[in-house]
Amino acid sequence: MSRILTESVSRRTFLLTAGVTVGGAFTASVLPSRAFAATKPIVLRYASSLPDTHPLNNQMKVAAEAIRVQTNGAVDLQVYANGSMGGDTDLLSQVRGGAMDLIALSGAILSTMVPSMSIESMPFAFKDYDSVWAALDGKLGDYVRAQTAKAGLIPMDKVWNNGxxxxxxxxxxxxxxxxxxxxxxxxxxxxxxxxxxxxxxxxxxxxxxxxxxxxxxxxxxxxxxxxxxxxxxxxxxxxxxxxxxxxxxxGGCWMLGSGKTWPKLPADVQEIVAQQINAAALVQRQQVIDLNASxxxxxxxxxxxxxxxxxxxxxxxxxxxxxxxxxxxxxxxxxxxxxxxxxxxxx
CATH class of the missing domain: 3.40.190.170 (Bacterial extracellular solute-binding protein, family 7)
Incomplete structure (x- = not known):
């Protein structure tokens, strides 16, 4: 779960009884997360301008399947790649407005809204991957995530690798x-x-x-x-x-949830989705390192x-x-x- 996230629903007691709109899709009543007996799944939409074959999008498909299994089909994370939902600036506008639930964007692009996000891309700053991960999983990443949250976006804990x-x-x-x-x-x-x-x-x-x-x-x-x-x-x-x-x-990609739709999700759903996405990011980091080397x-x-x-x-x-x-x-x-x-x- 993103450390920036403020949970609006108790993990022990949440119950959606009226249905909510998430990413433009109506979701039916959801029982407490330990049962995950939704009559209609919560639909979450993720979009990227990167090719469908990019490791980032491949691993988001893996995360989507893990989320589906862990929630017994109560959460359906749909993956849209190849810029099918628009270019990077279009996606940023969509996630801010709640039309898209999750996007992955370069800090350099996001810096038009959160200036500090591009600091990860300072030219010739990082000598190797170890220094990159130390910075972004450490104090520098915490600082950027805090600035991003102030702008109404929900940053996941792990930044994805583009190499x-x-x-x-x-x-x-x-x-x-x-x-x-x-x-x-x-x-x-x-x-x-x-x-x-x-x-x-x-x-x-x-x-x-x-x-x-x-x-x-x-x-x-x-x-x-x-x-x-x-x-x-x-x-x-x-x-x-x-x-x-x-x-x-x-360069990497920050995985961002919509400040409009993410808080409407039950807290246990937030935790599972964030957990699986962050786990997929760690796998993807090494995949990109190995792939670039080959x-x-x-x-x-x-x-x-x-x-x-x-x-x-x-x-x-x-x-x-x-x-x-x-x-x-x-x-x-x-x-x-x-x-x-x-x-x-x-x-």
Whole structure:
């Protein structure tokens, strides 16, 4: 259960007698959770813009089945992937309004509403996964979850893994910061992403993930940046020739419940759903690590040419341009101090 969540119904005594609307679906009366003898299931809707084959969506299907079994069919968590319910900004609007019950979004996208959420993606901050999990399962994650709850969203305890991001290109490999000068690059719709690549002299364009393949294919942009798992699942290798292993940003997805519909769920249902989703997140974290580690070989076989870079050159360029000092002011001393506890001194 999310530590931020305030339960509105006693775990021992809850009883829905009139039915509630959750995610737009009417639910019939539900007996106490130890019986889970619903005559009609509680329907919860989860949506993502990521491909259906992405490990995040695969594990949400596993969580949905576990929830169904544990509640004897009283809770039906439906999974919608491939942007079928809209792009990232559409999904954020839907979950805020209660039309969607659960979404998974990058902190960079969510930062338009909760500025501190993008701090996880500070470029060249985390050296490895151990430091990422220590930060997000620890004090930095607690701080961000508290800020998110104030905005009317219900953050789950575990952040899902999307992996360290790499730069792909159809025109040339990126070896140094100077190779990014004038480079037309698809990035997340995020001030942090745009600010970083602008500092390198690139020409970033904020494009949603479900529109990226077309933008690459039609040469609206020359490249994009994503973990290898996305390069594979979104088939970007079909329209990209080079992949530079920059590890410039770690990216994940925050699993968020709607502040409109989540509090209407019985407390025991909240606990089971959150428990299964958080458990699935831990499995998915390792799946993405293993998958990203294996994909260089398979993508090479598909014609992608890989190169590695000296990350210190990119970090030094950002320091020289005042990038870290600028973002420290935006996040504030408290958030920045928590980040540096795990990432080391950045400014």
């Amino acid at each position: 360290f991001r790499q730069i792909t290109s159809s025109t040339r490999p990126i070896n140094t910061p100077q190779d990014l000068a004038g480079f037309k690059l698809r990035v997340l719709v995020s001030p942090l992403w745009s600010s970083m690549f602008t500092a390198f002299g690139a020409s970033p364009s904020g494009i949603t993930i479900n529109e990226t393949y077309s933008a690459l294919q039609t040469k609206v942009v020359d490249g994009q940046e994503n973990p290898l798992v996305v390069v594979e699942s979104a088939r970007f290798y079909e329209v990209q020739k080079y992949c530079s292993m920059t590890d410039h940003i770690w 994909l260089e070989t398979s993508l090479t076989a598909k014609g992608v040419i890989f190169n590695r870079v000296d990350r210190s050159l990119f970090r030094a360029e950002l320091e020289k341009k005042g990038f870290y000092a600028q973002w420290k002011k935006r996040y504030g001393d408290e958030a920045w101090s928590l980040l540096e506890q795990y990432a080391g001194q950045l400014s």
